[in-house]
Amino acid sequence: xxxxxxxxxxxxxxxxxxxxxxxxxxxxxxxxxxxxxxxxxxxxxxxxxxxxxxxxxxxxxxxxxxxxxxxxxxxxxxxxxxxxxxxxxxxxxxxxxxxxxxxxxxxxxxxxxxxxxxxxxxxxxxxxxxxxxxxxxxxxxxxxxxxxxxxxxxxxxxxxxxxxxxxxxxxxxxxxxxxxxxxxxxxxxxxxxxxxxxxxxxxxxxxxxxxxxxxxxxxxxxxxxxxxxxxxxxxxxxxxxxxxxxxxxxxxxxxxxxxxxxxxxxxxxxxxxxxxxxxxxxxxxxxxxxxxxxxxxxxxxxxxxxxxxxxxxxxxxxxxxxxxxxxxxxxxxxxxxxxxxxxxxxxxxxxxxxxxxxxxxxxxxxxxxxxxxxxxxxxxxxxxxxxxxxxxxxxxxxx
Numbered sequence: 001x002x003x004x005x006x007x008x009x010x011x012x013x014x015x016x017x018x019x020x021x022x023x024x025x026x027x028x029x030x031x032x033x034x035x036x037x038x039x040x041x042x043x044x045x046x047x048x049x050x051x052x053x054x055x056x057x058x059x060x061x062x063x064x065x066x067x068x069x070x071x072x073x074x075x076x077x078x079x080x081x082x083x084x085x086x087x088x089x090x091x092x093x094x095x096x097x098x099x100x101x102x103x104x105x106x107x108x109x110x111x112x113x114x115x116x117x118x119x120x121x122x123x124x125x126x127x128x129x130x131x132x133x134x135x136x137x138x139x140x141x142x143x144x145x146x147x148x149x150x151x152x153x154x155x156x157x158x159x160x161x162x163x164x165x166x167x168x169x170x171x172x173x174x175x176x177x178x179x180x181x182x183x184x185x186x187x188x189x190x191x192x193x194x195x196x197x198x199x200x201x202x203x204x205x206x207x208x209x210x211x212x213x214x215x216x217x218x219x220x221x222x223x224x225x226x227x228x229x230x231x232x233x234x235x236x237x238x239x240x241x242x243x244x245x246x247x248x249x250x251x252x253x254x255x256x257x258x259x260x261x262x263x264x265x266x267x268x269x270x271x272x273x274x275x276x277x278x279x280x281x282x283x284x285x286x287x288x289x290x291x292x293x294x295x296x297x298x299x300x301x302x303x304x305x306x307x308x309x310x311x312x313x314x315x316x317x318x319x320x321x322x323x324x325x326x327x328x329x330x331x332x333x334x335x336x337x338x339x340x341x342x343x344x345x346x347x348x349x350x351x352x353x354x355x356x357x358x359x360x361x362x363x364x365x366x367x368x369x370x371x372x373x374x375x376x377x378x379x380x381x382x383x384x385x386x387x388x389x390x391x392x393x394x395x396x397x398x399x
């Protein structure tokens with residue numbers, strides 16, 4: 001075979017591979033799921049982590065990223081719910097379209113018949129009106145794909161699958177994507193102990209980011225619960241990746257996964273971690289159980305032992321001057337409807353005004369109706385709807 005024939009054969013193979021490439025391979029385009037009220041912050045975070053060409057849509061952000069930045073974003077992001085790598089997109093007006101197109105994907109590139117998978121489906125303004133039904137059709141397509149080739153079907157595991165597939169159908173256009181993290185990113189892995197209605201990690205991360213805290217002043221949580229705000233503040237200051245404890249990522253299942261590149265990112269992140277000065281982050285809670293839970297969770301993190309947590313009622317704290325005070329106070333679901341919450345929030349306001357001089361406070365109200373009971377004028381109030389709560393974050397300047 002002469003040189004011209006070899007070149008022509010190579011060019012033909014390249015064209016064939018390009019035709020078969022998945023969307024994320026062709027376009028380096030990914031989708032970040034994020035709560036609406038955190039989208040602006042999440043966009044800033046994506047840019048900091050190397051993303052570009054952001055496009056904001058309902059409950060998410062499309063972005064472009066090099067492979068290393070795609071890995072880094074999934075590993076480091078504190079605000080995103082999930083990162084999706086889109087595989088295919090196609091017109092879908094009925095169940096037959098969905099099944100047929102899903103079967104065209106080369107599923108053996110992502111998993112073996114011995115591995116498990118799950119489908120998360122969302123449908124809007126489409127001829128297919130039920131998300132569960134749509135997910136079932138994709139599940140059947142994957143199972144039948146393997147059955148035809150191996151005479152066996154892989155199992156579905158909704159709790160801990162090896163592969164998570166996301167289906168989104170909007171206005172009769174379907175997109176099938178791979179979940180790059182294999183599970184929600186708010187599951188950091190440090191929560192070994194808990195309390196009633198704990199704060200979701202992404203909510204705490206959003207509060208820390210909105211505070212603008214950079215470690216130049218102490219941070220204190222007088223109602224720390226299981227320590228989520230303290231843990232997220234520690235991870236921000238020490239530059240600990242949000243997914244430092246996650247050992248399995250969905251992007252490892254992609255056919256073009258680069259193990260060496262991924263290892264380099266992990267090594268670089270580890271080298272970037274910095275120590276936490278003792279006394280910079282501290283907290284307390286009236287509950288002995290909560291204090292024990294907070295200490296347990298913090299001890300699993302780098303430098304968690306440098307975070308002081310004490311058992312005390314915030315009303316008994318002598319003072320917290322020149323600091324950032326953060327808190328997620330109890331409300332109906334966390335405290336019980338029979339409690340005197342009006343008096344509680346009045347006491348909180350007096351504590352902030354009289355004992356937190358030259359400080360500022362960011363208080364998250366899971367039920368915003370209690371804001372009016374705090375005898376302080378807020379600097380601002382911002383909605384923060386994440387983790388199933390329609391809450392508001394309020395800033396008080398205590399000068």
